[in-house]
Amino acid sequence: MMNTTSNNVVWHEHIVTPSDLEALHQHKGLTIWFTGLSASGKSTLANALAAELHQRKVSTFVLDGDNIRHGLNKDLGFSPKDREENIRRIGEVAKLFTAAGIVNMTAFISPYASDRLMARNLQPERFAEVFCDASLDVCEQRDPKGMYKKARAGLIKQFTGLDAPYEPPPNPEIHLRTDRQSIDECIKIVIDWLEEHGIISSLPQQRKEMAMAL
Amino acid sequence: MMNTTSNNVVWHEHIVTPSDLEALHQHKGLTIWFTGLSASGKSTLANALAAELHQRKVSTFVLDGDNIRHGLNKDLGFSPKDREENIRRIGEVAKLFTAAGIVNMTAFISPYASDRLMARNLQPERFAEVFCDASLDVCEQRDPKGMYKKARAGLIKQFTGLDAPYEPPPNPEIHLRTDRQSIDECIKIVIDWLEEHGIISSLPQQRKEMAMAL
Numbered sequence: 001m002m003n004t005t006s007n008n009v010v011w012h013e014h015i016v017t018p019s020d021l022e023a024l025h026q027h028k029g030l031t032i033w034f035t036g037l038s039a040s041g042k043s044t045l046a047n048a049l050a051a052e053l054h055q056r057k058v059s060t061f062v063l064d065g066d067n068i069r070h071g072l073n074k075d076l077g078f079s080p081k082d083r084e085e086n087i088r089r090i091g092e093v094a095k096l097f098t099a100a101g102i103v104n105m106t107a108f109i110s111p112y113a114s115d116r117l118m119a120r121n122l123q124p125e126r127f128a129e130v131f132c133d134a135s136l137d138v139c140e141q142r143d144p145k146g147m148y149k150k151a152r153a154g155l156i157k158q159f160t161g162l163d164a165p166y167e168p169p170p171n172p173e174i175h176l177r178t179d180r181q182s183i184d185e186c187i188k189i190v191i192d193w194l195e196e197h198g199i200i201s202s203l204p205q206q207r208k209e210m211a212m213a214l
Numbered sequence: 215m216m217n218t219t220s221n222n223v224v225w226h227e228h229i230v231t232p233s234d235l236e237a238l239h240q241h242k243g244l245t246i247w248f249t250g251l252s253a254s255g256k257s258t259l260a261n262a263l264a265a266e267l268h269q270r271k272v273s274t275f276v277l278d279g280d281n282i283r284h285g286l287n288k289d290l291g292f293s294p295k296d297r298e299e300n301i302r303r304i305g306e307v308a309k310l311f312t313a314a315g316i317v318n319m320t321a322f323i324s325p326y327a328s329d330r331l332m333a334r335n336l337q338p339e340r341f342a343e344v345f346c347d348a349s350l351d352v353c354e355q356r357d358p359k360g361m362y363k364k365a366r367a368g369l370i371k372q373f374t375g376l377d378a379p380y381e382p383p384p385n386p387e388i389h390l391r392t393d394r395q396s397i398d399e400c401i402k403i404v405i406d407w408l409e410e411h412g413i414i415s416s417l418p419q420q421r422k423e424m425a426m427a428l
Contacts, residue, residue, distance in 0.1 A: 014264075048228050052228075067310060093286065099275070100316060
């Protein structure tokens with residue numbers, strides 16, 4: 001029969017901490033928060049970064065519209081209050097993934113500086129804001145999903161960059177010029193930052209294991 | 215300059231899938247949903263299971279009141295509608311962790327069969343319900359946080375097992391008698407189930423790596 005006193009002892013002895021999970025994964029947990037206009041490259045870069053990190057045996061996860069808007073946040077619309085709640089929940093989930101020792105990427109327009117600050121303040125030591133900076137003209141020319149076209153036609157209201165504001169981050173950890181830099185260049189900038197800040201090892205993990213074995 | 219067409223190609227080529235993450239972690243992702251009365255052992259067992267799995271180099275994460283009620287779900291109260299939304303969000307977050315190739319444990323009373331079914335239906339192939347079954351008498355005797363005492367004194371209303379119902383799972387994947395079985399016995403039952411269902415390897419991962427190297 002389970003004994004309460006010994007249960008408590010076991011529980012405290014055995015709890016797996018974020019540090020334990022980081023040691024298992026051999027890298028730190030971090031939220032990499034991509035922000036920028038629609039079609040500025042957020043999802044593309046978040047997924048390309050995840051792929052590069054995966055090759056380096058880093059545990060990753062991408063939070064984006066596909067897995068959030070149709071799931072956790074499917075009850076939310078696009079009113080100012082709902083937009084804020086959308087970002088709040090994403091920030092909270094990102095924090096959980098960081099606590100799980102995962103390098104997690106979020107790819108949402110997140111146009112308001114105050115909402116991004118709220119997400120940052122949930123885990124200020126483990127939050128890197130990546131500004132995907134491309135001019136409205138370039139984004140509108142790309143328009144891969146035809147969203148700008150619909151917005152110009154009045155079919156979408158409150159579209160960021162047109163009739164709703166985008167507040168650029170004044171001081172992001174990383175500022176990418178996605179209208180000038182290639183995907184590979186952008187990824188290299190982020191990877192270098194992660195190495196410099198000790199989030200991931202500068203040696204590929206396999207090589208590190210071999211080096212430790214020698 | 216990023217080209218939209220090539221971006222799309224890169225994106226599709228490079229996306230990291232749940233299977234990729236499972237291959238990296240060398241085990242499958244799964245939600246292990248602990249349910250039972252207050253003081254039935256849910257959190258104790260979820261954390262002890264995480265510790266045992268961690269020793270086996272399994273990537274784990276525990277979702278419980280500590281990291282959910284004060285974070286993602288801090289806007290929710292205890293009305294029937296809020297309780298349902300509480301479980302819905304936990305189910306959605308658990309699904310994300312499964313997609314990240316993590317063995318995730320949830321430790322919430324989750325008294326209503328319909329709410330648990332909703333969580334299960336989000337990922338029916340990756341959901342194992344663990345019924346922590348102990349009599350009300352035993353749970354009330356344990357009462358580690360003094361919650362039953364407060365509820366009996368009328369200080370907490372709608373307390374599960376007293377003036378609010380608990381609907382036992384009719385068909386859980388695992389049924390633990392936490393008033394009769396020790397923690398070690400309970401953990402062994404769950405570990406055996408995970409091995410039998412191919413979620414984790416029956417060989418400790420270190421030994422598996424050694425075996426592959428020989």
